[in-house]
Amino acid sequence: MAAIDPRLLRAQRRLADQLGQIDWALPGNVTTRMMRCGKPACRCRHDPPKLHGPYIQWTRTVEGKTVTKLLTPDQLDRYQPWFENARRLRQLAAELETLTIQAIQQAEGWGR
């Protein structure tokens, strides 16, 4: 690309630096929930109910299907930064795309 605005170049380098700081990235969502089991006489069916849990569920989509895995509190502690990294990665990728559109619009003289 020809003659990119220095302001856009600086923004691109900032984004590249931030992208370079991401080591691992875990996709999906984590939800913590209390649950009922299948036993009719269980305490989780009493009034008021004493539910089982909390269960930490990690769900993600694999080839269009939702896959769920239970995590221990210790696993969640260890993996939490990687979930945050994945969110950050998506945000930075969106910023990079916006910036790249600005750069080609500026370089090509589009939108003037």
Ligand SMILES: [Zn+2]
């Ligand atoms: Zn139960």
